[in-house]
Amino acid sequence: MILTILLSCWLLALFAQLVYIFFVYARTAWYEDESPEQPKNRPAVTVVVVARNEQENLKELLPVLDTQDYPDYEVLVMDDRSYDGTHDYLKEEAETFQRVRFIHIEHTPEHVTPKKYALTIALKKALHPVVLLTDADCRPEGPDWISGMIGQWRSSQQSIVLGFSPYFRRSGFLNFLIRSETLFTAVQYLSLALAGRPYMGVGRNLMYRKQLFFDNRGFYTHLSVMGGDDDLLMNEVANGDNTVVSLNPDTFVWSIPKETWSEWRRQKRRHLNVGRFYKPGHKWRLGLLTSSHVFSWLLGLPVGLWALWFGLTGQVDALMNPLLIGATGVFLLRLIAFWVVVGRISYRLAHTVHWGVISFMDVMLAVYYSFMGLIVLFTKRRKIVW
DSSP states (O other): OHHHHHHHHHHHHHHHHHHHIIIIIHHHHTOOOOOOOOOTTOOOEEEEEEESSOHHHHHHHHHHHHTOSOSSEEEEEEEESOOSSHHHHHHHHGGGSSSEEEEEEOOOOTTSOHHHHHHHHHHHHOSSSEEEEEETTEEESSTTHHHHHHTTOOSTTOOEEEOOOOBOOOSSHHHHHHHHHHHHHHHHHHHHHHTTOOOOOOTTSEEEEHHHHHHTTTTGGGTTSSSOTTHHHHHHHOOTTTEEEOOOGGGOEEEOOOOSHHHHHHHHHHHHHHHTTSOHHHHHHHHHHHHHHHHHHHTHHHHHHHHHHHHHTTOHHHHTOHHHHHHHHHHHHHHHHHHHHHHHHHHHTTTOSOGGGHHHHHHHHHHHHHHHHHHHHHSOOOOOOO
16 A cells, blocks of 8 residues: 555656656757847847956956957946955956946945845946846856847847856866756756746846836845845746747856855855745746656655565565556656756757766756755755845
8 A cells, every 4th residue: 555655656756757858858958049140230238247356257257248249239347345356457457448347336225135236226327228147257158149149039029038057167076066956957947938937047147128127127026135136037027928048059158166065055045045936836837846856766765675675575476566567667768868858958058967977967966956955944044145
């Protein structure tokens, strides 16, 4: 009786996973990303970078942004209360660039988080109708970043482009975990967007029309929530009609990964804090996706131990249980399907994770999501800082 219930629950989790893999993830795996079409009247673009104590990163980033192959754009750097020399660097060097200007922020109102305040000021001061966001510790793939993102729009109804931002490869398990989670997060938000259910974007590589921001009253509904300047805004305004994605490698924006566990944990606390504010439908879809992933492995462990016990004790008839055989077959199908589909997506997304270790990533993410779920349930919320 217990084994039957266990196998039934395992099958439910596995079938849910197969639905996501074949009908959601596969959209990204086999999406035909057409060559960007440059409209005759290409809109002018403001690239926005919010930076705090990022002098060294800006020294590398600004020359790349200043030499984009696009006719009409500006780069607006928001210097958010920096004290490391960023302000002096911008004052001295901004004039040497053709496209760069900056605004220095002295203080932030108490009722709004610093980055959202800086972004709100940036969009008010932006000279152009389209904004393209990135961070100071990011590096566009090349000079075609802006044109590649703009080229994804095929109609005036489209207002959002969700880009991809991989992390640089480094040695060590932390870097592998960061790249794995980044890949799987991209699998989710890109695939659901292609399915007409966008729910988030990544502020390291995100473009939208300025008017969309103001029509939504900006960050009004979550001004005091630390984080969410990208995903909570997209959670509110993105839909299947106004959102497109870019899988064009020319539009990828590389990011510098965290190098210590403490830095990474602080970043994850901010991300977990934001997810609580998603729309109920989005939380339900993501909850089913995550829980089915976890239980497809978690329930498989006791089933495997049970089968091992049957084998060791010579209970051959029990091993021939049709439900056990069927569930094992579905599990193997799910394992292979995940490896093929997510492996292909990884291949398309800058080889973020090597195809040969996709199955290891699969297991690791199940453990990771279980661990993060326990953290959400049993830890007190802490004040999170920018």
